[in-house]
Amino acid sequence: MAIFRSAMKKLAGGLSRTREKFVGGLRSLLSGRAIDAALLEELEAMLIQADLGVKSAAQICEDLQTAHSEKRIEKGEDVIEFLKAELKKYWPESDRTIKFAESGPTVILVAGINGAGKTTSVAKLAYQFHKEGKKVVLAAGDTFRAAAVEQLTIWADRIGCDIVKGSGNDPAAIVFDACDAAVARKADILLVDTAGRLHTQDHLMRELKKIYDVVARKIPNAPHEVLLVLDATTGQNAINQAIVFQEAVKVSGIFLAKLDGTAKGGIVIAIRNEVNLPVKFVGLGESFEDVEHFDPDTFVEALFE
């Protein structure tokens, strides 16, 4: 698997040793053991600690038990392969890739709560597309947080892509202009950054919906992707976030940020069970290069490392 490679290299560099302090070896827990009640209990505890939540963790253990009684799996080691296969069933390849526009700019709307890592994630995506030779335009739609526009401008300069900023503080107006700019400059990708908003703040959610509507009206079939940026350290509240954002702007996938810490991001499995959202990207650091496509195999490996 080529995926996560750069991250792995980085981890090998120094993070990994400190990391070991925190991550218990579930792999060793599994090896050479029979699948019995005791093992399943330990496994459930491990999954809960990876933020899967009580319900999803219990579900997985139940599935494992069924698979065991049906003789599809035999010993502890099979658990990991079983889970990998399950996750791939959850998230088929086609769900995890970006849907591009047939012609004209592909619009990607990026949303999430405060501090999830939206602006950095936008920069990472911009770099990825830029590297692939696509012409990228950024829309600086976070007009609320102090210096958010400056932050995105610095990223745009470093990457070497265009950015559309507005003078006012109406994000919908800025996005309106950005859509025009993207079409006029024959951009391949328009990345829309938005202000962080808690899903419980109704007026802000309506503001986001307005941005969505503006994009939809300006460019046919847009936005082609709506990515919800989730902090991998988030607990069960992420489910509520996903539900509310999904309702407001038809989220098409998750950008799982900050997966380079000790958090496992298991919440995305719980979210999948509740609202069926695939994870499309993972963020693994502060530089714009630290982004990877989501890969279920690596994700499961990381759960158990």
Place this chain on the structure above:
Amino acid sequence: MFETLTNKFNDVFRKMSGRGRISEDNVRDAMGEVRTALLEADVHFHVVKQFCDDVTQKALGMEVIQSLHPGEVMIKVVQDELTALMGPVDTRIYFVTPPPTIIMMAGLQGSGKTTTCGKLAKYLISKGKKPMMVACDLQRPAAVDQLSILGEQVDTPVFKIEGEKNPVKVARKAVNHAKSTGCDVVIIDTAGRLHIDEDMMKQAEDIASSVNPHQIYLVCDAMTGQDAVNSAKEFNSRLELDGVILTKFDSDARGGAALSVKAVTGKPIKFMGVGEHLDALEEFHPDRMAGRILGMGDIVSLVEKAQETFDEDEQEKLQEKMAKGKFTLTDFMGQMKQMQKMGPLKSIMKMMPGMGANTEALDMLKGNELQGMEAIINSMTLAEREDPSVIEASRRRRIAKGSGKQPQDVSGLVKSFTQAANMMKQMAGMGMGERMKFAKQMASGDMAGGGMMGKVKQRSKRLTKKQRDKKRKGKGRRR
């Protein structure tokens, strides 16, 4: 969840009471429910385990078993224990003489350090202090700008060195600068860092050892999941924290991280951030937090939220208007907007005790009705909003068309509004006792068909042509 928990407890105990004996096993069964509640609130697995074991021991020694309502007694034990675990509260900031008192903020990326610096500065000003903020986040692009803007907003000087790459130097110079400019509290904002990033943790240690902060606070996101223990533990062992500030409490997160962090660091939770505005920093209340974690609702926060949303002056003006019978549809819409600002009805209801688990009922509370009303009012002319009695059939049809509603919806709204406005006028003139009586009358159905939300299907009584002409006279038609 609260009621569910109590009910489940009662069920567990009721099953046994037939046989007249309650055993240790039964208490353990009940604790299983607590375990789930805590885990769903993101309290760390091991913390939950320890907590449940402790409470089981305690409950067994108590009179839970003889109690008539063992379920309620158990809940009380659980809540008291949770409260005790998260306390004691100590929200004082210890100031030193001679000044300046140095406060350093640390935490993961995106936990809300920079915003919290601004909030803390504002809080300190309200306590009569003269704070200064120091921009030591040299990592994230434009973080220094962000702090500078916050500084302007809360009227606090911000110390920064253009082009400097070393935060240790900035911190050291800042303290000297504070001394010379008479600032008595120095708040150091630092870059967000992963607890496993050796270089960055070393840098935080270096800042701390070079300026010897009197207080070091960990800023922690209330929505953090199980990993909260790992980061808090590491920050605490590297920096010797003095306290914790929990942020983003205005979300609907149950906030179990509070318990995890307190359990692994033993350091008091000082404040919590409860909103986007810079005065949204509150002292920590463990009792309220315990209720929230158990899903028992947080009625105090609800009241506070309402107070925060509704502008007091505005309310007084409205009261006056109501008393004079001058409450118009424009005012009415303003009120609705304010209500919406409090969040979706669903999330407000969740704060009510006993409503947490009743999500089916909550799902029925969609904001559509309010939206429809808003559309109707938006389709009216100003004159119509000021005095809806001018609305006759043709205007009604126009409004209905404009709002995508039926003409009877329009008359329903007008009728409900007129009734409500009359009622307000009457009530405004009454004393408290009379008001209560009036409200009771209302409730018993003396004003059938009232109620703002009700759809009144019957046609409203039309004015005669003469009356309408009289109404219009002198007003002219404004469009």
